Amino acid sequence: MINETTPDLPDAAAGSLPPTAQAELAGTAWEELPHFCTGRHGVPDTPDILGAVLAADPAHRVRAVGDLYRLLLNQERVFPATAPAALVLARLLDDPRTLAEDRWERRAGRRPLRAELLNWLASFADIARLGVEDGVGTAQDLTAARAARPMLHDRIADFCDDDPLVREAALAATALLLADSSLASSVPRYAPAVRAVLAVSVDSYYRWIARERLAAWGEDVTGLVAAEEEHHAALDRARALADDPFGEGQEQAIRWLEAQPEDTAAPEQPGRRREDRIAPTQAAPHEPAPKPPVAAPGSEAGYQGPWRIAREEERAEWTFTPYIGVGPLHFGMTLEEITSALGEQPTISSYSHHDEDHQLNYADFAESGIRALFRGGRLGCVAVNALTGPQVRLDTAPLTGCVPSHVEDWLVHRTTLRPGSLTYSPAADPVFTDLGLAIRSQRAGDVVLTRPLFLRHDWLDLWHSLPSEEWNCS
Template identity: 85%
Template structure:
């Protein structure tokens, strides 16, 4: 891994590939595993001073982010991650007390450099700057500026396409004593709508509803949050409640058990040598199962009796039957008595390949 001076020198490199790699190195080198190091605070101050450089207007795709954005927006996002970690405690495992103290001491200077970008014409720069400044204001010395920026956090950050920024808006507004009930409800409704549309889009017998769900999902803005954002952005920040002293310790996972309804009990992950090797052939079948088979034919091929169930989707006209083959780790779904879909259990089912891909 490169040294810190090398990384900072490459951030404004003329070669786009070098810039992208340098920003990735920043995340790994200076905020690795949600921790701060001796070089983290000085690097944050240097980066804040680079924000005015015209070269930061260069746009590209960054390895930790979805979509295209300017280097300036990405550096501001890095500074937001820095601010997120700096407000935690040594007990949270964010690094030595000395390094954390240096990170916190840098917050007022960073705030002064970043605040000007909260009104930037580029919406991605504006969002990243607001996210960083909102987190920096966890510093008691900056608390007096909260009323000035709270409306922008609600109006811009809380409705961002970036789920991390929306979380920052809810968390910070709540910390500032503002009512976030509507924002929490909107986020739950958003997730529920996406989950519902996702289920419909994957329904092999969804018909028109499936097509509508797919179109709706395609129209939704892409979540621009990094796949694994640094900082503690989980909704459930509180530690889990420990079990009472008199309660017995939980049993370790055991072999997968199935009852007569076909539901699994305690889980385990099958070893590689226990899994069958199946091949998926589009429009033909999966392994020894061919689309169009009856449950009797599948029972003969797999050599085991299934647990058969069914459910109705919008009435009997869309009744879907399925059979769970516990030993094989397979659920076979039928329409009009014929196999239409094969679901392999991710823990105990066969290893399925499409061409060379598992």
């Protein structure tokens, strides 16, 4: 039976950082500045994350950048550690090691680490423009974030004439930092570049920043808005034709869509979702809340049939943190790291083959009772076996091996749902986007029980994310 353990931390230490970053790091009382999951087993503290950003191992760099989003800007919020971390990251930008290219979790395509750090700083600056009423942080944390903007602007300015990908990211961060009134005098310097570079980027988030900021600076954006609307209309028309097997223009539409540059924007960006940014609140007292779900009793002692259900004392007890991980597993892990964390080898590993490229789809761990699903060789989803998997709890309520309708009803009434925070898959599986949680059903003889799926942000579209083997587990 596997319980939560603390995995090894990345091999990079703060000593590998440039002297100015080391000084910034050493001069901060991090023990007083928690991030989203400070103190949780296996979750790195902020200095460990910052130290790993320049790790020699590319996998550790990618994980560290993912942790910056997951732990310091979780669900587009700032925390006590966020602003001090931003100041340290800004000290890393001129380090030659940030020129290393890789694929990062949040955005499509390859780009230098420097560009991705600037993208993180842009997200930070975007959130800093919002208010407490937008649910993005406490007044104290937002004040600290805003106070950091002038210093960040000074450190980022040198990169606005860099490599094209770095330049776009630097301009995006700069444009958002200029929301600080003390930096208003710099607007005329950057406005032409924002229009010439960001407004025509293939990245839809950059284009949105250009339109929003230029409009805020009093410039005419009518043409930019019209161009964006026409672009979306053309995409919609082409997609409709491409999906119509009887239409005359299907092949031409498919070729046109394939020729379009890939939008590198992250799935969700803070400012564009401001209208939905309402912190979840507890259900109103007058609404009768359903009782928490109860796990199905296990099979009788000695029963070893194909539908054997593990008893409560046989299941490991796991907890989960939305978009961070579940039990000892954290999103972004490799198969080797998962094998080490669970202490067992996979019983089944499924790969897809594209020419000479072999991509891992999923791996089943029979002893632990979980399936790890991958994209790009990194963990993006954990499916827990309803019959034999660990008992994963939310607010002490079980999620594994329960009556599906009871779990769904309890989750729906647990909080007041934000717009778009509950969706359904084509198989009618509820997907709770605030939790990164989907509740699927798995047969257990004559009944069905819950098979919870814990998801990274880019796995919420189950239909396009899950392999056929997972759909066949129902």
